[in-house]
Amino acid sequence: MDELLDIRNEIDEVDKKLTELFEKRMGLVLRVAEYKKKNNLPVLNSRREKEVIEKNVSYLENKALKEALRDFYAGLMGISKKLESEELEIREEGEIYGLLGEKLGHSFSPDIHKNVLKSLDKYGIYNLFEIPKDKLKEAMELFKLIKIKGLNVTIPYKTEVIKFLDEISEEAKNIGAVNTICFNHGVLKGYNTDYIGFGNMLKKSDISVKASTCIVLGSGGAAKAVTQYLKDNKCREIYIVTRRPEEVSLNFSGCRIITYEKLKEVKGEVIINSTPVGMYPKSSVSPVEKEVLANFEVAVDLIYNPLETKFLSYARELGLKRVNGLYMLASQAIASEEIWNNITIDEELTESIYDKLLAKVGKKNEK
Ligand code: NAP
Numbered sequence: 001m002d003e004l005l006d007i008r009n010e011i012d013e014v015d016k017k018l019t020e021l022f023e024k025r026m027g028l029v030l031r032v033a034e035y036k037k038k039n040n041l042p043v044l045n046s047r048r049e050k051e052v053i054e055k056n057v058s059y060l061e062n063k064a065l066k067e068a069l070r071d072f073y074a075g076l077m078g079i080s081k082k083l084e085s086e087e088l089e090i091r092e093e094g095e096i097y098g099l100l101g102e103k104l105g106h107s108f109s110p111d112i113h114k115n116v117l118k119s120l121d122k123y124g125i126y127n128l129f130e131i132p133k134d135k136l137k138e139a140m141e142l143f144k145l146i147k148i149k150g151l152n153v154t155i156p157y158k159t160e161v162i163k164f165l166d167e168i169s170e171e172a173k174n175i176g177a178v179n180t181i182c183f184n185h186g187v188l189k190g191y192n193t194d195y196i197g198f199g200n201m202l203k204k205s206d207i208s209v210k211a212s213t214c215i216v217l218g219s220g221g222a223a224k225a226v227t228q229y230l231k232d233n234k235c236r237e238i239y240i241v242t243r244r245p246e247e248v249s250l251n252f253s254g255c256r257i258i259t260y261e262k263l264k265e266v267k268g269e270v271i272i273n274s275t276p277v278g279m280y281p282k283s284s285v286s287p288v289e290k291e292v293l294a295n296f297e298v299a300v301d302l303i304y305n306p307l308e309t310k311f312l313s314y315a316r317e318l319g320l321k322r323v324n325g326l327y328m329l330a331s332q333a334i335a336s337e338e339i340w341n342n343i344t345i346d347e348e349l350t351e352s353i354y355d356k357l358l359a360k361v362g363k364k365n366e367k
Pocket of ligand 1: 154155156194197217218219220221222223241242243244248273274275276277279287302303304325326328329330332
């Protein structure tokens with residue numbers, strides 16, 4: 001009995017010291033908040049958080065306590081962030097984000113953003129805004145009125161929204177299409193994170209386009225982002241394959257514009273499907289025949305539903321390296337969150353968001 005009492009007394013002493021240290025730590029957190037306020041810096045820095053946790057885990061002598069200590073620090077960080085946010089008078093409740101498009105029934109974006117916001121400990125909702133073409137102007141005005149924080153933009157508005165923006169990023173200007181809008185105190189700025197997502201997807205699959213002949217099927221918003229990435233990454237030659245060669249040439253300077261008939265005579269390294277052909281529910285078709293794919297080494301499909309399109313099934317049968325658009329989808333969404341919230345999201349979180357998405361889409365594909 002005495003022994004138990006002694007131990008409890010010792011615990012009380014440790015707790016007292018912990019309380020003193022907690023108070024000291026929160027005092028320092030408030031000084032950080034003050035510094036950030038002065039220098040206009042964001043609250044969250046997930047990389048710094050991870051570093052702090054892992055540094056302290058490395059000090060442990062009893063390694064069996066690793067996970068428990070990680071949980072302890074995660075909780076402590078949560079409290080610190082809340083205190084910092086309050087000091088900075090940040091109201092995160094009810095932040096509104098969303099996807100703007102004409103028909104959005106198939107979208108996985110709400111799931112991705114819900115997972116990102118949850119992982120970042122942020123409160124917000126991500127809505128689907130299905131807007132008919134003749135109501136776009138009114139919709140943009142309404143987004144301002146409801147103080148929306150960020151919008152993603154999809155078919156058919158990636159080019160049309162540009163006229164409603166106050167500013168446009170360099171990459172979006174070069175591409176001529178916007179898929180992300182940040183609303184900052186009434187100022188609307190457009191970005192193109194399809195460009196970033198496409199690049200990250202190629203990097204993840206270890207696909208280099210440098211000095212390659214690349215074929216882009218389609219001439220829409222996604223094709224423009226893909227083409228800009230190919231140009232910036234020094235591919236040798238770019239062919240744009242379109243059903244309307246006479247109409248699209250102006251948008252793709254420095255590229256060869258050809259028809260699907262002409263494509264049969266072209267050989268190269270990488271062929272990219274940037275058309276919706278093969279997308280659910282019309283998944284039994286491919287934009288090109290199997291014989292065309294035999295002229296290439298790598299097949300990339302921007303479509304992610306189904307995970308294996310007819311186009312990619314031909315590529316598999318021919319033994320080509322191949323990749324679907326799911327990682328691009330996750331990566332462009334994460335890049336949008338980084339812009340809206342002025343944060344950097346680390347690779348580990350990106351991978352975990354992608355894994356959750358893959359499980360969800362994979363399950364859907366099995367049905
Ligand atoms: P978009 O602006 O509507 O352009 C699609 C282009 O595909 C059109 O310009 C058209 O080019 C061609 N096309 C359309 N219907 C066709 C048909 N029946 N046969 C042959 N070509 C056809 O769409 P987008 O935004 O570029 O998106 C294209 C695809 O990429 C969609 O499937 C979309 O879901 C996917 N995407 C995926 C991601 C991702 O994160 N994975 C991101 C963006 C887009 P021509 O008229 O010149 O032939």
